[in-house]
Amino acid sequence: MRLFVLSLLAPxxxxxxxxxxxxxxxxxxxxxxxxxxxxxxxxxQAEQQPTKTARDIYHDQADAYREEGKDREKGLExxxxxxxxxxxxxxxxxx
Numbered sequence: 498m499r500l501f502v503l504s505l506l507a508p509x510x511x512x513x514x515x516x517x518x519x520x521x522x523x524x525x526x527x528x529x530x531x532x533x534x535x536x537x538x539x540x541x542q543a544e545q546q547p548t549k550t551a552r553d554i555y556h557d558q559a560d561a562y563r564e565e566g567k568d569r570e571k572g573l574e575x576x577x578x579x580x581x582x583x584x585x586x587x588x589x590x591x592x
Contacts, residue, residue, distance in 0.1 A: 525570035532566025 536559040543555030 523574065525573035528573060529566040529570035532562050532569065536560070536562040536566070 539555055539559040539562065543552045543559065546552045546555060
């Protein structure tokens with residue numbers, strides 16, 4: 498009976514170190530987290546703005562920080578960056 502219980506517990510216990518290795522933070526993760534934190538700070542500042550236009554500008558800036566963070570993370574991990582943030586409405590895309 499003991500052997501049966503041990504055989505049931507052994508596979509999950511062996512998998513725990515593998516799960517821990519999957520959760521390790523890379524340099525790219527740290528950089529992206531820093532950009533996401535800054536974007537969240539800008540989003541909080543946006544809510545303090547008196548006009549909708551000002552709030553939209555702040556939210557657009559926060560979105561740009563998030564996109565830059567994603568691109569830097571990809572660059573550090575050797576992947577190709579995204580096409581970049583979408584320009585605000587009414588403005589042409591950069592050539």
